[in-house]
Amino acid sequence: MADIHIGKAPPLSAVLPFYATGALYFMALCVQFCLSPDSLTGHYFNPHLLAMVHTAALGWGTMIIFGAAYQLLPVICERDLYSSLWAQWSWAFLTVGTLLLVLTFRNFEAGIWMLTGAILIAIAAILYFLNTLLTSGLCKSYSIIRLFMVTAAFWLFITIIIGYLLALHWVRPVFQQSHLEILRLHAHAGLVGWFLQLITGVSSKLIPMFLLGKSPRTIYLSMAFFLQNGGLILFLVIGFFFTLTPLLILFTSLGIIAGVFCWLLYVYDAFRHRAKKKVDMLMKHSLLSLLCLIAACCCIPWMIMQSGFQSVFMYGTLIFMGWITGIILGKTFKTLPFIVWNKHYKSLTGKQKIPMPKQLYKQSWVNLQFYLYVFGLILTITSVAAKTSIGLQISAWIWLLLSLVYVGNVWLVLTHRPKLVANEHI
Amino acid sequence: MDISLLDPNYAEMLKARDALYQVMDPELMVNIMDLGLVYDIQFVEQKLHVLMTLSTPYCPMGESIVAGVHHVLETTFPEHEIEVNLTFDPPWNHERISPEGRLALGISN
Numbered sequence: 001m002a003d004i005h006i007g008k009a010p011p012l013s014a015v016l017p018f019y020a021t022g023a024l025y026f027m028a029l030c031v032q033f034c035l036s037p038d039s040l041t042g043h044y045f046n047p048h049l050l051a052m053v054h055t056a057a058l059g060w061g062t063m064i065i066f067g068a069a070y071q072l073l074p075v076i077c078e079r080d081l082y083s084s085l086w087a088q089w090s091w092a093f094l095t096v097g098t099l100l101l102v103l104t105f106r107n108f109e110a111g112i113w114m115l116t117g118a119i120l121i122a123i124a125a126i127l128y129f130l131n132t133l134l135t136s137g138l139c140k141s142y143s144i145i146r147l148f149m150v151t152a153a154f155w156l157f158i159t160i161i162i163g164y165l166l167a168l169h170w171v172r173p174v175f176q177q178s179h180l181e182i183l184r185l186h187a188h189a190g191l192v193g194w195f196l197q198l199i200t201g202v203s204s205k206l207i208p209m210f211l212l213g214k215s216p217r218t219i220y221l222s223m224a225f226f227l228q229n230g231g232l233i234l235f236l237v238i239g240f241f242f243t244l245t246p247l248l249i250l251f252t253s254l255g256i257i258a259g260v261f262c263w264l265l266y267v268y269d270a271f272r273h274r275a276k277k278k279v280d281m282l283m284k285h286s287l288l289s290l291l292c293l294i295a296a297c298c299c300i301p302w303m304i305m306q307s308g309f310q311s312v313f314m315y316g317t318l319i320f321m322g323w324i325t326g327i328i329l330g331k332t333f334k335t336l337p338f339i340v341w342n343k344h345y346k347s348l349t350g351k352q353k354i355p356m357p358k359q360l361y362k363q364s365w366v367n368l369q370f371y372l373y374v375f376g377l378i379l380t381i382t383s384v385a386a387k388t389s390i391g392l393q394i395s396a397w398i399w400l401l402l403s404l405v406y407v408g409n410v411w412l413v414l415t416h417r418p419k420l421v422a423n424e425h426i
Numbered sequence: 427m428d429i430s431l432l433d434p435n436y437a438e439m440l441k442a443r444d445a446l447y448q449v450m451d452p453e454l455m456v457n458i459m460d461l462g463l464v465y466d467i468q469f470v471e472q473k474l475h476v477l478m479t480l481s482t483p484y485c486p487m488g489e490s491i492v493a494g495v496h497h498v499l500e501t502t503f504p505e506h507e508i509e510v511n512l513t514f515d516p517p518w519n520h521e522r523i524s525p526e527g528r529l530a531l532g533i534s535n
């Protein structure tokens with residue numbers, strides 16, 4: 001047998017529940033959007049929008065990211081996952097905590113249940129952080145991608161702590177500043193600390209791997225790490241202890257945007273030197289999502305200058321529905337079918353004719369998913385810009401249709417049973 | 427992977443190579459020979475040694491690829507003991523892909 005350890009994939013119970021639950025939360029997000037499309041036209045601090053944002057950030061984004069990370073951490077860190085049991089518990093805590101948080105936000109019932117939800121999510125985040133740290137083996141061998149993974153997990157925990165204190169603040173005052181100021185810090189700790197750094201780390205490994213590309217310029221990633229973290233820390237420190245003037249917001253944002261730019265330079269360099277010239281539909285999803293991130297960055301100066309909330313909605317839509325949703329829609333079918341396939345067919349390769357991972361889902365549905373995503377996103381953004389209620393209603397239904405197509409395809413993969421051709425050998 | 431005409435096991439080596447063409451990389455949908463993952467095949471008495479690599483260390487599909495190598499060689503050479511050794515020295519890169527593999531992957535030269 002092989003003298004080099006190949007590494008065992010974590011058990012399915014440590015990964016698949018995240019994909020199944022994440023898909024359902026995505027549908028729940030789209031249902032909420034259908035029920036209250038006008039929440040994208042008033043003030044951004046409204047119960048329905050808070051419920052939707054937390055469904056998107058925790059139930060959808062974080063849920064799928066946890067599942068994918070538990071599968072990919074061994075690939076990135078070249079070590080087995082430290083604890084599959086902790087992964088399973090983090091799923092239970094995240095699922096129940098998110099449900100409590102979304103329900104209490106929707107009716108805005110600040111109190112014991114909202115705080116309980118936040119505590120459960122904090123426990124899930126601690127389990128994820130420890131699992132990431134101990135799997136990474138960062139102390140033994142350093143790599144910038146591992147550092148991104150561990151730092152992102154740390155920022156998730158910080159985000160949740162700020163969120164918990166904010167929920168407590170609505171029961172009895174904790175902060176001297178306005179809750180809207182703290183909300184801004186909480187949101188950006190999550191977006192820049194958790195999502196941006198996690199996606200920076202994972203994509204820097206996966207995009208070159210899928211495209212058979214390579215970039216020797218890891219200096220870009222190191223620069224991205226210092227700029228993203230430096231900008232965020234400055235933003236939080238000024239926000240908590242001083243006053244965030246428009247100029248200071250612009251200054252710290254530019255630091256973070258420069259970090260994004262360095263990461264995109266690295267991805268572009270790997271893309272330019274790729275061997276596989278043909279870019280499939282799933283990679284197009286991912287690449288389009290990066291354009292949404294760039295567009296969201298372009299909204300920041302507009303947000304600083306404008307007194308209304310249109311720019312905030314544009315920014316939020318581009319971040320959650322454009323960037324995070326786009327990257328998940330693209331990467332789901334680059335990971336999930338392989339995980340399920342590995343379980344069913346790993347021991348049968350070379351023995352019998354077996355389907356390939358790409359045959360576990362419907363490619364035509366992925367194509368439909370892509371077009372619905374592009375159409376839904378464009379319509380949502382133009383409707384927010386034009387403040388048209390009917391446009392938002394139509395776009396909400398498109399997102400719901402998209403979620404049904406996605407959930408259907410995920411369901412096909414999750415419920416796949418081995419199909420063997422009797423007595424037929426290869 | 428080149429096979430010398432002077433190799434005393436030339437016929438068996440060809441047979442082993444042909445068998446390995448049946449093992450597919452499930453992600454890239456190309457067989458491992460055309461991907462250039464197999465570095466060496468050696469017959470030593472009743473043992474068949476395969477030295478190969480994976481496209482990346484801790485490749486998620488590594489277990490299934492190695493299992494596939496075992497299965498096809500056990501079927502082709504039932505009287506031999508099969509031993510598969512993995513190495514990442516030299517590490518795999520896409521220069522190792524054969525012209526047929528490049529065609530299948532749509533890779534430019």
